Amino acid sequence: MSALRSLLFAPGNHARRVEKALTLPADGVILDLEDAVANTEKVATRPIVVGAFNAPRHGKLFVRVNALTTDWCYGDLVAVVRAGLDGIILPKTESADELRTADWVITSLERERGLKPGGIDLIPIIETARGIAALPAITGAGTRARTVAFGAGDFTLDMGMVWSRDESELLPHRAACVVACRAAGMEPPLDTVWADLRDAEGFERSARHAAALGFQGKMCIHPDQVVVTNAAFTPDAATVAKARRVVEAFDEAEKNGLASIQLDGQFIDYPIVQRARQVLARGGF
Numbered sequence: 551m552s553a554l555r556s557l558l559f560a561p562g563n564h565a566r567r568v569e570k571a572l573t574l575p576a577d578g579v580i581l582d583l584e585d586a587v588a589n590t591e592k593v594a595t596r597p598i599v600v601g602a603f604n605a606p607r608h609g610k611l612f613v614r615v616n617a618l619t620t621d622w623c624y625g626d627l628v629a630v631v632r633a634g635l636d637g638i639i640l641p642k643t644e645s646a647d648e649l650r651t652a653d654w655v656i657t658s659l660e661r662e663r664g665l666k667p668g669g670i671d672l673i674p675i676i677e678t679a680r681g682i683a684a685l686p687a688i689t690g691a692g693t694r695a696r697t698v699a700f701g702a703g704d705f706t707l708d709m710g711m712v713w714s715r716d717e718s719e720l721l722p723h724r725a726a727c728v729v730a731c732r733a734a735g736m737e738p739p740l741d742t743v744w745a746d747l748r749d750a751e752g753f754e755r756s757a758r759h760a761a762a763l764g765f766q767g768k769m770c771i772h773p774d775q776v777v778v779t780n781a782a783f784t785p786d787a788a789t790v791a792k793a794r795r796v797v798e799a800f801d802e803a804e805k806n807g808l809a810s811i812q813l814d815g816q817f818i819d820y821p822i823v824q825r826a827r828q829v830l831a832r833g834g835f
Contacts, residue, residue, distance in 0.1 A: 552577075553577070553737075553766050553767065553783070553832065554578050555577050555766070555767040556575075556576045556578070556768065556779040556783075557576065557699075557740060558571050558574060558576040558579050558769075558771075558773065559582050559614070560572075560581055560582065562583050562586065562587055562595045562599040563591050563594075563598055565598060568581060569602070572605055572606065573606070574608060574773050574776050575608055575780065577767065578609045578611070578612055578637075579609065580614050580639055580769070581599045581602060581611065581612070583613060583614060583622070584614050584615065584616050592622050592626075596626065596629035597629070599613055599629075599630060600630060600632065603632070603634030603635060604634055611635060611636050612635075612639050612673070613626070613630045613639065614638075614641060615627060615641075618651060618652055619642070627655050627656060631655075631659040631670060636671060638656060638671070638672050639699070640652050640672060640675065641675045641701070642675065642677055643674030643675060643688060644678055645680070645684050646690070646691035649688055649695060650693055652672060653695070671694065671695075672693060675698070675699045675700070677703070677708070678705060682705070682723055685727065686733070686734075689734035690734050696737050697739050698736070699741075700739060701769075702743070703742070703745060705720075706719070706720075715746075715749070720742070721763075724741065724763055738765055739766070741760035741767070742768070743768075743769045743770065744775065747771070747772050747774075754778050754782065756768075757779050761782050761783045767779065785829045785832055789829060790830065793826035793827075793830050794830060795813065796823060796826040797823060799818070
């Protein structure tokens with residue numbers, strides 16, 4: 551799976567907003583069947599979502615189904631697992647068994663419908679205390695899931711926390727997602743949405759902080775957040791140029807039998823060089 555810097559939510563029952571979202575430069579769009587859709591409209595929204603699968607789009611297309619413990623999840627999966635779908639977002643995941651169950655249903659539907667086995671991604675959202683506590687089991691469940699997402703809105707609600715502007719209360723839980731993914735050999739996780747649409751500065755800081763913590767991208771709830779998010783999770787030109795100089799200088803030194811050098815007053819050894827190579831990979835070089 552290529553890096554997902556930005557994942558933009560669009561309510562599945564608003565066809566015009568879905569159409570617009572698919573044209574934006576988000577790495578992925580999430581058509582929502584969960585929180586953005588009233589309970590009375592969930593079943594009727596499924597065919598609207600499926601109708602968008604063949605529409606022109608910039609990035610990948612995901613659907614957030616309802617949680618596995620609800621009355622709608624199974625019907626959601628049956629409705630949307632078909633050609634044109636890139637992945638399922640599974641909210642409020644709290645155990646490895648929930649993830650395995652969703653994986654089993656998707657696998658069965660792929661087989662029945664002649665789809666590529668394992669071709670549909672599965673991304674659980676960790677957004678409760680039980681989900682955080684079960685992170686090692688969830689990331690080690692052995693399913694098709696290649697990463698997880700962190701959802702601060704429901705998490706802070708579940709915990710009785712105040713979701714502050716500086717998000718300091720989220721740090722240990724964000725870090726837990728990064729560590730669990732890395733320990734399980736998964737891709738870096740996806741960060742929570744930013745709820746205050748009036749605070750563009752706070753959103754940008756949140757995105758850059760998540761990138762620094764080791765997340766690969768961030769979920770978005772407004773089109774204006776997409777470009778900012780892509781920039782936050784893409785190394786800028788100066789960072790790329792410095793990384794290239796580090797790699798080139800070290801490669802030259804290594805030919806002469808050196809395993810450490812100094813460059814512009816900075817000590818450079820294998821971990822620093824590996825970090826520079828990661829920067830170049832993220833920058834598309």
